[in-house]
Amino acid sequence: MSKQEITLRFKQFVVVVGALCVIAALVGLNFALPVAPLLALLLLTVIINTRCVIQMPREWWQLSPNESLLLLTMLLFGGEAAVLLAGATALSLSLRAGRNWLNITYAAAITVISTATLAVLLHTLYGDVAALNQSSLFNTYAGMLACAVLVHTVSRFITSGLVVGFVTVQTRGQAWAKLMLHALLVSFVGACAAGLVAKLVGYTGLNLFIWAAPVVALGCGVWDTYRQNKFLRGIGGGGARAHAGAGEGNESEERFRSAFDYAAIGMALVSAEGRWLQVNHSLCRLLDYTERELQMTDLLTVIHHDDAGAVFEHIKRLVKGLLPVFQVELRLRHKFGREVWVLASVSLASNSHNQSVHLIFQMQDITDRKLAEEQLQHDAFHDALTGLPNRAMFLDHLRLAIARMQRREGVGFAVLYLDVDRFKVINDSLGHPVGDQLLNGIARRLETTLRPGDTVARLGGDEFILLIEELHGETEAISVAERIQTELQVAFDLSGREVFATVSIGISSSWTSYLNPEDIVRDADTAMYRAKQHGKARHEIFDGAMHKHATSVLQLETDMRHALERGEFFVHYQPIVALQDFKLRGFEALVRWQHPERGFISPVEFIPIAEETGLIIPLGEWVLREACTQMNRWQKIFPADPPLAVSVNLSGKQFIQQDLIKRIAGIITETGIDPKGLKLEITESMVMDNVETAIEMLKQLRALGLKLSIDDFGTGYSSLSYLHRFPINTLKIDRSFVTRMTDNNENLEIVRTIITLAQTLGMDVVAEGVEVQEQLTMLRDLGCEHGQGYFFSKPVDVKGAEKIILETYILAGTTPPPQPPQGATPRVMSV
Numbered sequence: 040m041s042k043q044e045i046t047l048r049f050k051q052f053v054v055v056v057g058a059l060c061v062i063a064a065l066v067g068l069n070f071a072l073p074v075a076p077l078l079a080l081l082l083l084t085v086i087i088n089t090r091c092v093i094q095m096p097r098e099w100w101q102l103s104p105n106e107s108l109l110l111l112t113m114l115l116f117g118g119e120a121a122v123l124l125a126g127a128t129a130l131s132l133s134l135r136a137g138r139n140w141l142n143i144t145y146a147a148a149i150t151v152i153s154t155a156t157l158a159v160l161l162h163t164l165y166g167d168v169a170a171l172n173q174s175s176l177f178n179t180y181a182g183m184l185a186c187a188v189l190v191h192t193v194s195r196f197i198t199s200g201l202v203v204g205f206v207t208v209q210t211r212g213q214a215w216a217k218l219m220l221h222a223l224l225v226s227f228v229g230a231c232a233a234g235l236v237a238k239l240v241g242y243t244g245l246n247l248f249i250w251a252a253p254v255v256a257l258g259c260g261v262w263d264t265y266r267q268n269k270f271l272r273g274i275g276g277g278g279a280r281a282h283a284g285a286g287e288g289n290e291s292e293e294r295f296r297s298a299f300d301y302a303a304i305g306m307a308l309v310s311a312e313g314r315w316l317q318v319n320h321s322l323c324r325l326l327d328y329t330e331r332e333l334q335m336t337d338l339l340t341v342i343h344h345d346d347a348g349a350v351f352e353h354i355k356r357l358v359k360g361l362l363p364v365f366q367v368e369l370r371l372r373h374k375f376g377r378e379v380w381v382l383a384s385v386s387l388a389s390n391s392h393n394q395s396v397h398l399i400f401q402m403q404d405i406t407d408r409k410l411a412e413e414q415l416q417h418d419a420f421h422d423a424l425t426g427l428p429n430r431a432m433f434l435d436h437l438r439l440a441i442a443r444m445q446r447r448e449g450v451g452f453a454v455l456y457l458d459v460d461r462f463k464v465i466n467d468s469l470g471h472p473v474g475d476q477l478l479n480g481i482a483r484r485l486e487t488t489l490r491p492g493d494t495v496a497r498l499g500g501d502e503f504i505l506l507i508e509e510l511h512g513e514t515e516a517i518s519v520a521e522r523i524q525t526e527l528q529v530a531f532d533l534s535g536r537e538v539f540a541t542v543s544i545g546i547s548s549s550w551t552s553y554l555n556p557e558d559i560v561r562d563a564d565t566a567m568y569r570a571k572q573h574g575k576a577r578h579e580i581f582d583g584a585m586h587k588h589a590t591s592v593l594q595l596e597t598d599m600r601h602a603l604e605r606g607e608f609f610v611h612y613q614p615i616v617a618l619q620d621f622k623l624r625g626f627e628a629l630v631r632w633q634h635p636e637r638g639f640i641s642p643v644e645f646i647p648i649a650e651e652t653g654l655i656i657p658l659g660e661w662v663l664r665e666a667c668t669q670m671n672r673w674q675k676i677f678p679a680d681p682p683l684a685v686s687v688n689l690s691g692k693q694f695i696q697q698d699l700i701k702r703i704a705g706i707i708t709e710t711g712i713d714p715k716g717l718k719l720e721i722t723e724s725m726v727m728d729n730v731e732t733a734i735e736m737l738k739q740l741r742a743l744g745l746k747l748s749i750d751d752f753g754t755g756y757s758s759l760s761y762l763h764r765f766p767i768n769t770l771k772i773d774r775s776f777v778t779r780m781t782d783n784n785e786n787l788e789i790v791r792t793i794i795t796l797a798q799t800l801g802m803d804v805v806a807e808g809v810e811v812q813e814q815l816t817m818l819r820d821l822g823c824e825h826g827q828g829y830f831f832s833k834p835v836d837v838k839g840a841e842k843i844i845l846e847t848y849i850l851a852g853t854t855p856p857p858q859p860p861q862g863a864t865p866r867v868m869s870v
Contacts, residue, residue: 050145057126057148060155064122109154111236118158125154157190305381305402308388311358313338313351316397325381325404327374343370343378350383357387358396368405380409422497424475425482433496436506437556443508444549451549452508453516456563457485457523457542459501460575465538467728476533477540488526489519503542504560513548513580520544520578541576543567551581565589596648598634603661608632610665611834614843615686615805615827618819623847625684625718627827628666629834630658655690660702663687667710667717669837674716677844686718686748691725700739707743714744718769722750730761741766748805753793763800770797774808774828781813794821 109128113121126147164186299306305322307315315334323330326341333341342350346369353365364386371379381402388399420432428436440452459481466474478501485495485503494506507519523542530537545567553559566581573579602608612626632640649655670685677683693699707714719740726733726749737747748769753776772793779786790806797804806818809828818826832843 053152054144054148057144057151060122060148060151061126064119064155068119068123069117109150110157110234113154113158113161114234118155118162121158122151122155126151153190157186160186160190302401305400305404307400307402309338309398309400311354311396311398313354322402325379325402326371332374341371343372346370354385354398357385357398368409371402378406379404380406422499425479425497427482427486427503428494428496430496430498430504433494433498433504433506434556434560436494437559440506440508441549441553441556449511451510452506453510453513453519453546453548454559454563455505455507455516455520455523455578456545456547456560456567457503457505458567458571460541460543460571462501462540465540469533469536469538473533473536473538477531477538480531480533481527481540481542484526485523488523504563510548513546513550516546516548517578517580520546524576524578543570543575544578545570545581546578547581561589562586592648595640595645596652596654599632599645599649599652599654602632602634603657605635607634608658608661609836610662610669611836612669612685612840613827613834614832614840615684615825616831618806618815618823618826623683623843624681624825625686625716626670626840627686627720627834628662628688630662631834650690650692653692655692656696659688659690659693660706663703664706664710667706667712670716671710671712673841673844674713677848682713682716683844684716684718684746686720688720688750689725691722694721694725694733694736699736700743703740703745704743707745715746718746718748720748720750720771723752726765727761734764734766737766751807753789762796767800767802769803769805771805771807772823777806777808777814777818777828778810780817781811787817790818790823791821794823798822 109121109125112124128150299317300319302319302321305325306319307322308317310316314337318330318333320330323333326333328336339347339351346367350367350369353362353367356362357365364384366382366384368380368382371381373379382405383403384401386399388397420429420435421427422429437454444451459477462474462477465477478497481503482495482497485505489495489505489507492508496504496506498504505519507516510516523544527540527542530539532538545563545565547553547559547563547566549559551559551562562581562585565585566579569585570577570579579585609631611629611631613629614623615625615627616622617624630642630646632642632645634640646655649658666685666687670683674682696702703719707717726737740747746768747766748771749765749767750771751773752770753773770793772790776786776789776793780790781787794804803824805825805827806814806823807827809815809818809826809830811830815826815830832839835843
């Protein structure tokens with residue numbers, strides 16, 4: 040249980056015990072007792088407890104008559120009457136001090152239990168206490184008073200120790216001893232006073248209380264008023280009278296009283312032990328108490344228990360002269376339970392008429408400022424959408440976990456990096472509000488899946504990160520990952536839609552001996568990407584091979600950024616041939632990279648990195664410009680009908696550029712190529728992400744005079760219902776179908792279907808990956824117009840491509856251009 044729950048349960052227990060004591064007292068009460076003296080004693084007890092608390096100068100404790108009056112009642116009327124009087128008195132005083140019923144009954148129950156304990160002890164040792172009051176045996180009477188001193192000392196020590204020792208003083212050994220001495224002294228004085236009064240009543244009779252009650256009440260009221268006014272005169276007019284006489288002193292006193300009462304900020308005169316002596320209107324409004332209600336409490340009652348320790352420690356130093364003044368931000372408890380933040384300035388106020396020391400409190404309401412600061416603090420370390428900790432707070436927790444790991448052997452932690460699979464599809468198809476609901480739903484499930492000591496944070500977008508502590512091996516982290524995957528298998532209900540979500544999880548653990556929190560987060564991220572590459576909805580544990588690969592990729596990215604500047608990229612061209620007459624129709628431009636240190640780097644290795652980093656945009660533009668420049672030259676040197684064409688791949692990131700049409704038009708104008716000789720190849724997924732926008736973009740591209748082709752057709756997820764709306768000239772059959780066409784009839788039928796579909800829609804077909812004669816024969820029989828593959832030629836450089844074009848001229852019987860390039864005859868014309 041939390042600290043608050045434990046405190047609540049303890050208070051409830053004390054209230055129940057106190058109620059049982061009252062019930063027991065009612066059952067055992069002698070109803071033949073004289074009522075009038077008992078009521079008079081009750082009235083005296085309330086009045087004296089309210090007005091006659093004697094503060095010990097420059098000390099934290101005071102002489103309270105409450106215990107003496109209860110002991111007096113016990114000596115005169117018996118233990119049951121004392122218990123009932125204790126409950127009635129404490130309850131009436133608590134009702135005047137506050138509105139929290141649990142605290143009211145708890146305070147009354149403490150007094151009842153202490154009184155009942157004393158009554159039971161005395162009855163056990165001496166029998167009827169009221170009868171023994173008439174005893175003349177000194178030892179017996181002294182023994183009863185000693186028992187009273189013992190019980191009251193222990194009670195006062197326990198209650199004061201809980202409040203003063205643990206809350207205010209942060210006690211040390213000497214403070215405990217002093218506290219015990221104070222409690223013993225107060226209890227001894229109170230017991231002696233009660234014993235003397237009881238003996239006096241034995242001679243005068245109980246009717247003494249009936250006559251004494253109004254006199255004592257009047258005297259207490261006059262004394263309390265005189266004491267406060269005397270103190271105010273001492274502060275407001277003492278110094279002035281010393282120089283200007285009594286008249287000026289009275290005027291100074293009135294000015295002080297007016298300034299005090301009507302100050303814009305809360306002000307109070309407080310005794311050294313924390314009792315309110317005078318409060319102004321602003322402080323009463325601030326806490327919603329009347330002046331009388333507030334004065335029935337004390338400073339400790341009003342100050343929040345978490346702040347009381349520091350405040351009373353400063354007050355203690357102030358009273359001892361170690362501080363001239365102090366200022367502190369603290370919380371006060373409003374009458375109705377809420378917290379009020381104030382900036383309190385506290386200084387000493389000495390009274391010239393006596394030696395007592397009091398405190399002046401000035402309290403300015405700063406609640407709005409503190410709430411704003413707390414909100415800013417929360418926002419700085421929490422995610423606005425889910426309310427989870429953000430990256431900054433997570434890294435702070437991770438630093439602490441690393442420090443704890445270094446002090447403990449055999450216990451470690453793990454970091455789980457989560458990315459929601461296909462979140463973009465959900466976000467784009469169902470809308471951002473639904474996507475936000477999904478992220479919130481995942482956040483809540485992650486919170487319920489983890490233990491209270493673990494941390495779940497959102498890094499942004501669809502990425503979450505978890506810190507799992509107190510682990511004894513990586514297998515426990517794997518169990519957490521599996522538990523998360525199981526929890527997310529249940530569908531989310533998002534605005535009436537049933538949505539399923541999976542996550543890819545990367546795991547890195549402290550058993551790799553990390554010292555930097557950023558390093559372990561980076562490695563968990565790397566493992567998460569490996570999980571995505573291996574099929575999503577799974578987890579991967581980071582290992583050294585991943586780190587080596589990640590470092591290699593990072594270096595490759597860095598080198599790629601300089602490769603364009605250094606001219607390390609170049610273009611190869613692979614022929615596209617008409618299958619019926621084997622005439623050359625054009626080339627596909629393919630980018631290559633010759634690294635100065637690593638040598639030739641495959642496009643399979645660097646193209647995905649270019650896509651991820653955005654380098655594909657400048658690289659793609661460079662390839663397009665290079666291919667258009669070269670084809671313009673070939674169109675002029677080798678005129679043909681129809682003219683030769685070059686096919687250039689367009690990346691997904693290029694396709695979504697807002698100024699794509701302007702950029703391509705500029706390259707066509709810059710290079711001077713006939714637009715009919717340029718064909719842009721796009722993939723199915725590029726046009727299917729946003730069909731209507733893609734159709735409009737394709738129409739604008741066709742308006743430039745160029746041609747369009749769908750690359751790798753059959754491997755994406757395009758809908759045939761949209762295909763006829765796309766202004767496409769060519770379908771390219773993916774090499775995976777062509778290379779396996781001879782293996783089984785299924786692939787053959789797929790190729791046949793694509794060819795038939797293209798012919799029906801008025802498109803031509805290019806088959807990629809033609810490598811053997813058998814594939815060529817089957818494609819010709821199916822009516823495929825064009826082919827591309829190693830059977831005709833590998834991708835070649837510019838000189839190799841020009842040799843192929845020259846050979847085409849020779850076999851066609853066309854006069855070649857002057858001074859043709861020299862070289863071997865390419866395979867494309869050997870068919």
